[in-house]
Amino acid sequence: MHFDWTDEQRALKQGAADFAAERLADGVIERDRDQQFSRELWNACAQFGLQGLLTPETWHGAGQDLLTAVAVFEGLGYGAADNGLVFSVAAHVASCTVPLIEAGTEAQRAQWLSGMVDGVVIGATAVTEPDSGSNALGLSMVAKREGDCWELDGSKTFVTNAPIADLFVVYARTGEGFTGLSAFLVPADTQGLSVGPSMAKMGLRTSPVAQVFLDRCRLPADALLGEVGSGAMLFTHTMDVERLLVMAPAVGVMERLLERCVRHARSRDTGKGPIGRYQGVSHRVADMELRLEAARLLLYRAAWAQGSKGSVTRESALAKLAVSEAYVATCRDAIQLFGGYGYMVDYEIERELRDALATTLYVGTSEIQRNLIAGLRGLG
Numbered sequence: 464m465h466f467d468w469t470d471e472q473r474a475l476k477q478g479a480a481d482f483a484a485e486r487l488a489d490g491v492i493e494r495d496r497d498q499q500f501s502r503e504l505w506n507a508c509a510q511f512g513l514q515g516l517l518t519p520e521t522w523h524g525a526g527q528d529l530l531t532a533v534a535v536f537e538g539l540g541y542g543a544a545d546n547g548l549v550f551s552v553a554a555h556v557a558s559c560t561v562p563l564i565e566a567g568t569e570a571q572r573a574q575w576l577s578g579m580v581d582g583v584v585i586g587a588t589a590v591t592e593p594d595s596g597s598n599a600l601g602l603s604m605v606a607k608r609e610g611d612c613w614e615l616d617g618s619k620t621f622v623t624n625a626p627i628a629d630l631f632v633v634y635a636r637t638g639e640g641f642t643g644l645s646a647f648l649v650p651a652d653t654q655g656l657s658v659g660p661s662m663a664k665m666g667l668r669t670s671p672v673a674q675v676f677l678d679r680c681r682l683p684a685d686a687l688l689g690e691v692g693s694g695a696m697l698f699t700h701t702m703d704v705e706r707l708l709v710m711a712p713a714v715g716v717m718e719r720l721l722e723r724c725v726r727h728a729r730s731r732d733t734g735k736g737p738i739g740r741y742q743g744v745s746h747r748v749a750d751m752e753l754r755l756e757a758a759r760l761l762l763y764r765a766a767w768a769q770g771s772k773g774s775v776t777r778e779s780a781l782a783k784l785a786v787s788e789a790y791v792a793t794c795r796d797a798i799q800l801f802g803g804y805g806y807m808v809d810y811e812i813e814r815e816l817r818d819a820l821a822t823t824l825y826v827g828t829s830e831i832q833r834n835l836i837a838g839l840r841g842l843g
Contacts, residue, residue, distance in 0.1 A: 472531050476538035480715070482511050483542030483549075491544040491669070495814055498661065498668045500627055501548060508552050509582025513539070517704075518560055522576035529704060530766040532556075533711040537759075540712025541719050544811060546818040547669030549712045554623045554670075555579070557705035559586025559632050562646060562697050566689035571648060575630060587628035589619035589649075589675050590698065597831045600695065604677065606635035606645060611684050613647065615655075615677040623825075625673040626661045633677070634694050644694030647686050655680030666817030703775050706783040706826050707766050713790040713822055714762055716815060717755045720797045724748055727801060738800075747796050754789035761785045777839050784832040787822035794819045 468476070486507050494501060508514060516532045518524025527535070536553060543549050560579050563572060578584035595601040604617025615635050622631075629651050637645040649656055659674035689697050725748060728739030738744045762785075765778035794816035798805035805812040823829045837843045 468534065472534050475527075475531065476534040479511075479513075479535045479538035480542035483539045485542075487539075487543035487545045487548060489544075491814070492808060492811065494545065495547070495668045498663065498671070500551070500669055500671050501545075502627070504545065504548055505552070505585070506582045508548070509580070513552050514556060514560070514582055515580035517556055518564060518576055518580050522572060523580050524576070529707065529769045530763065533707055533762060533766040536708055536711035537715040537762075540715025542715070543712070545669055546712065546716065546815070547667040550667050550709060550821075551624050551670040553709045553712065554588070554705070555586045557708040558588035558701055559630070561704050562588075562632055562688060562701050563648075565700065566646070566693065566697050567648075568685070570685065571688070575648070579630070584629045585624055585627050586630050586632065587622050587624040587675075588701075589622045589625075589631050589633045591619060591621045593618065593620050593674075597828055600641065600644070602634060602636050602644065604633075604635040606637050606647065608637075609681070613682045613684065613686060615647065615649070615680045615682065617677055619675040619677075621662075621672055621825075622658075622675050623670060623672050625658050625675050626671040628658075631656070631675065632688065633675075634698060637691055637694075641695045642692040644698065645691050646688040646694040646697050647682060648688050649677070649680065649682060649686065653680055653682065665820065666814070667821050699774075699776065702826060703769065703779045706779040707762060707769070709826055710762060710783055710786040710822065713786050713819070714755065714759050716819075717751070717758070717790055717793045720793055720812070720815065721748070721751045721755055724751065724797055724800050744800060747800055751793050751796055754793055758782075758786040758789040776835060780827075780832040780835040783826065784829055784836070787819075788829060790819045790822055791816070 487504060512525050515524035516527050516535060520526045539549055563575060575584060579586055592602055592604060604615060606613050606615045631649040633647045633649050634644055635647060636643055655678050657676045661671045661673050664672065728744050728748060729737050731738045761782040765775055765782040768778045769775045797812050798816060801810060801812055804810050834843055
């Protein structure tokens with residue numbers, strides 16, 4: 464792996480940071496309090512080109528590789544304060560546009576990708592079910608072939624973007640075992656599909672989430688995404704990408720918090736000089752930097768490997784685990800370093816911790832990542 468960015472990659476990352484600082488940093492306290500998703504800011508992200516980063520130019524995207532996209536989303540996390548919106552964009556790109564690019568027919572791509580790039584179409588992926596949790600192979604939603612149609616029955620939960628989605632990528636069971644899962648494209652206005660109310664959350668409150676219900680939902684045969692039984696493979700590949708793309712902003716946030724803590728440690732004087740002179744403070748800052756650099760390198764390595772080998776499940780699981788847990792620890796350190804001020808809403812650090820805690824849960828919990836890593840060593 465080469466540790467040098469091209470001039471173009473540096474410019475894209477810095478441009479994303481500047482855009483986010485200018486457009487995605489104001490009014491977050493109010494949006495977080497009201498659990499408000501901003502369609503205006505979503506459209507601004509699309510105009511900047513975020514939703515189309517990984518989409519080929521044929522469908523009006525930027526056609527970037529994953530490593531470049533990771534750099535851009537890292538810059539986005541550094542500049543933005545609206546972690547929820549950034550998460551919604553990353554989920555849309557990784558879990559909706561990627562499977563459509565990888566497995567969609569020409570007709571499916573022509574119908575949906577341009578709208579997904581320019582912000583007109585918002586995507587959501589429906590995988591998790593109330594009784595399956597992180598066990599993707601334990602899905603009970605059934606898709607039955609009925610003549611020229613598919614009929615889906617069941618429910619999904621914790622579906623990011625569901626209340627605002629125009630298109631769902633739904634995974635359902637068409638058979639037994641690993642080859643018994645298939646993926647389907649389901650427009651939001653399909654008869655039989657309904658979305659529950661937005662679910663109140665601890666963090667990432669500007670990214671809406673809800674349950675999705677499919678009651679004898681009939682789809683045309685061409686709603687199938689990929690081949691019958693290819694859903695598990697498609698899901699696995701998508702998760703390899705999504706783990707990295709949704710973790711990239713966290714690295715940017717960690718760097719921003721580190722810099723803020725350094726400034727505070729230098730300027731905060733409680734009567735005996737700057738608090739940064741105390742090892743209890745300076746060592747905490749050193750640990751923040753150690754976690755940042757280690758997490759960043761694992762993230763970059765996994766994104767680089769995706770372009771050079773077939774499967775990066777091990778690398779992406781290591782990166783996801785390291786980044787998410789480092790992110791939570793960094794936010795906790797930042798609050799501790801700022802003391803009572805860090806606990807106050809106006810200082811916007813307590814929100815960072817609330818948002819960070821979700822990273823150890825979504826796209827596979829930390830326990831699931833450990834299972835993956837150990838399983839690839841022949842354990843478990």
